[in-house]
Amino acid sequence: MTTTTMAAPKGLPLTVLSACCQPASAPSAPRADESAQTLAALFKALADPARVTIMAMLLNAEEVCACDISEGIGKSAATASHHLKILKDSGLVASEKRGTWVYYRAVPERVAAIADALASPQRTPRPKSRKERSES
Amino acid sequence: MTTTTMAAPKGLPLTVLSACCQPASAPSAPRADESAQTLAALFKALADPARVTIMAMLLNAEEVCACDISEGIGKSAATASHHLKILKDSGLVASEKRGTWVYYRAVPERVAAIADALASPQRTPRPKSRKERSES
DNA sequence: GCGGGGTTTCGACGTTCATCGAAGCATAAC
DNA sequence: GTTATGCTTCGATGAACGTCGAAACCCCGC
Numbered sequence A, B: 001m002t003t004t005t006m007a008a009p010k011g012l013p014l015t016v017l018s019a020c021c022q023p024a025s026a027p028s029a030p031r032a033d034e035s036a037q038t039l040a041a042l043f044k045a046l047a048d049p050a051r052v053t054i055m056a057m058l059l060n061a062e063e064v065c066a067c068d069i070s071e072g073i074g075k076s077a078a079t080a081s082h083h084l085k086i087l088k089d090s091g092l093v094a095s096e097k098r099g100t101w102v103y104y105r106a107v108p109e110r111v112a113a114i115a116d117a118l119a120s121p122q123r124t125p126r127p128k129s130r131k132e133r134s135e136s
Numbered sequence C: 001g002c003g004g005g006g007t008t009t010c011g012a013c014g015t016t017c018a019t020c021g022a023a024g025c026a027t028a029a030c
Numbered sequence D: 001g002t003t004a005t006g007c008t009t010c011g012a013t014g015a016a017c018g019t020c021g022a023a024a025c026c027c028c029g030c
Helices: A013-019 A031-045 A049-060 A066-072 A077-089 A108-118 A130-135 B013-019 B031-045 B049-060 B066-073 B077-089 B108-118 B130-135
Strands: A093-098 A101-106 B093-098 B101-106
Touching (some): A031 A108, A031 B049, A049 A066, A049 A108, A066 A077, A108 B108, B031 B108, B049 B066
């Protein structure tokens, strides 16, 4: 169930894909911008090979110990912790501390949310370009 | 020509989601890393609100004039061109010059490729963590 | 040819990012 | 309490990024 897609038909950043370039009820309220920023933040969280590798590990295995992640990406423990914090802050992974070890798990709903935002072009009739506007 | 995705059923970076943490036939050849880098590069191309907005415009309308994109993201023409170049280099958009104007179009296959990479967890039995290895 | 407008490239600036070593925290075993 | 181990935070450094103005490029109409 992909988070989303339940109360609101497509209630997440996806809206940016259709809410762009609209009347904008409130004059100075950048609404679509907000969604774009939210979505861009999610992409930024994945915009590093180390973090992609981490997500791959977490999506393949149900749970991964932090110690394995460090050697899985071939970087120092400090760097691994840094990347994990970024993924955690973006909600893409969750962590649980059991004794000395910390286990990380992917949050599939969040991952699916990104995939959903990328799907379904849903073309609109056609905005009419500036060129056309100036030609008429 | 979209480069990619056509002959192979899922012939793209998705492999990173299953190719990670494997025997690695060649000792010092980071193979999964390559896929991770490819995928991360795609995410990085989308890791900016301006570029997300551009993709939204291009996915909604079939074709958008460059001049509209500049004002669509509220940045200078130079900045818009910079972002468009990044998207073009990553294969997410294509451009066509007709007379004085340049029209940009999204490359749906490439966008879908990212969505595909995010889908299908395909769990493997379980890698066995370092903790377990050290405990046995 | 010349002038003008759309687009891209160049150069520069300030900001953000990835990375590591070292130090700090927390938990478990003794 | 002390020691050892796993993880995170801190501080610093070099690289990459986003942004813009100015210059260059390209195509059209005259």
